[in-house]
Amino acid sequence: METVRTVRKLRTALRSAKLSPVGFVPTMGALHKGHLSLVSNATESCPVVVVSIFVNPTQFNDRNDLKNYPRTPESDLDLLRGVMRERDIVFMPEDKEIYPEEDSRDFRFGNLDNVMEALHRPGHFNGVAQVVSRLFDIVKPDKAWFGQKDFQQLAVIRELVKQTGNKVEIIGNPIIREDDGLAMSSRNRLLDPELRAKAGIIYSALSDAAIMIMDNDIPAIREHVIKKIENAGGFSVEYYEIADDIELKPLHTKNEMERGKRYYGCIAVKAGNIRLIDNVELPVM
Numbered sequence: 001m002e003t004v005r006t007v008r009k010l011r012t013a014l015r016s017a018k019l020s021p022v023g024f025v026p027t028m029g030a031l032h033k034g035h036l037s038l039v040s041n042a043t044e045s046c047p048v049v050v051v052s053i054f055v056n057p058t059q060f061n062d063r064n065d066l067k068n069y070p071r072t073p074e075s076d077l078d079l080l081r082g083v084m085r086e087r088d089i090v091f092m093p094e095d096k097e098i099y100p101e102e103d104s105r106d107f108r109f110g111n112l113d114n115v116m117e118a119l120h121r122p123g124h125f126n127g128v129a130q131v132v133s134r135l136f137d138i139v140k141p142d143k144a145w146f147g148q149k150d151f152q153q154l155a156v157i158r159e160l161v162k163q164t165g166n167k168v169e170i171i172g173n174p175i176i177r178e179d180d181g182l183a184m185s186s187r188n189r190l191l192d193p194e195l196r197a198k199a200g201i202i203y204s205a206l207s208d209a210a211i212m213i214m215d216n217d218i219p220a221i222r223e224h225v226i227k228k229i230e231n232a233g234g235f236s237v238e239y240y241e242i243a244d245d246i247e248l249k250p251l252h253t254k255n256e257m258e259r260g261k262r263y264y265g266c267i268a269v270k271a272g273n274i275r276l277i278d279n280v281e282l283p284v285m
């Protein structure tokens, strides 16, 4: 694989590859098996794949979070060498390549701006939309892969593509989990070891909800999920909502579930100072 750091070199590399469709996996580095499964799916489906590694400052609403975000470029490249081919490209730009000038674009995503992550991380999805639209302009992919762990981000990106008329196909990949069920995330490595040892409780509680929904309504399920996680000690639940995967309208009662739609129990949990998100699909009752 070739590693390039500038837009000019990326464009030259893609031009000389003369291959299509172009697959794209945007990342912020600190790669784990979840990222590698996105890259493997991309290489299975596209003759040339670009993986970007760029910690996007505009999507961090908390300066400390940006400062502490794990950066592991050498091990990222080692891991990518294991799954990428000679003709594939890793794009590792500096900030000024992505933002030669300040990006003041203001994206609007309707209801997606008013629920869950958007309420707890103001400005986050605007920053995601800025960087993803910019990366799409640079890479011009035919297909792009994103993880379903970032449930709301995936919906925002689908909406962004619709709004901008971009023809790129967006593909969501299933969540890859650790043995105890914890969803793989770059932030897991920042967890306090004691909390990491207990963090499987999040998936366990989300999975309970998928069974409870048969005989219980949403308030009882929410109470159970929150209690189970918080009783483990050291965790604080920011929200638990059950929502569909298109409009992300949180449900108040399971009578609002519609056949033909897919619903997920979505959670954000603070484990000490580290914020984790996850989701599990629920059957329609």
Ligand code: PAF
Pocket (backbone or CB within 6 Å): 026, 027, 028, 054, 056, 059, 128, 131, 132, 150, 153
């Ligand atoms: O999911 C991520 O890692 C980031 O939000 C993304 C899509 C690479 C944009 O910076």
